[in-house]
Amino acid sequence: MTFTIAIDGPAAAGKGTVAKRVAAHFGFAHLDTGLLYRATGRRMLDGLEPVEAARGLGAADLEADALRTPEVAQAASRVAALPEVRAALVDFQRAFARRAGGAVLDGRDIGTVICPEAEVKLYVTATDDVRAARRHAELCAKGMDLTLEEVLSDLQQRDARDSARATAPLKAAEDAVLLDTSEMSIEQAVAVALRVTAERLAGQG
């Protein structure tokens, strides 16, 4: 069985948490596609040319924790605007999306470019202030010393760059279900995603 759940939206909207929980619930594989761009950005900061950095990515580059800094996030969003970088990462993501047994991918262009045929598309969003507060708490819990203003400014700069780029900009697919999590708990957001997916699975059977 192939069954793809595409979860897109701006930075820190809750996509990752929803994606992980939905994948665990249905026993699907999960890919955080932001990690591919973060790892490419990290390698660029280390001196590699961005397209080479994307082409040469290996599993060890995707080790998550060192990639979760605003500096790497900014580098990710800069390399993500380069069409050749995106092209280098397409095949891996498409194959992952259509692997047997079901897949959940979260990112910016999953429902629009990587897998327009996805069985479920969600566009997860929240107000800037809510997203910044959540990300700030997350980074502080990891021991990073950042102000709320710095986190807000990182998110806003990336969203602006991600939305304005010519190739695969951040936007909701026309057939995506919109999920505004500003006033929702994680449990509520996950519940909506589970319900939408269960309905689609039932419709297929």
Ligand code: C5P
């Ligand atoms: O999701 P995350 O915040 O980790 O993504 C980091 C950056 O990677 C984003 O700001 C965006 O520029 C880029 N990205 C992308 N397309 C994706 C996933 C992430 O352009 N599918």
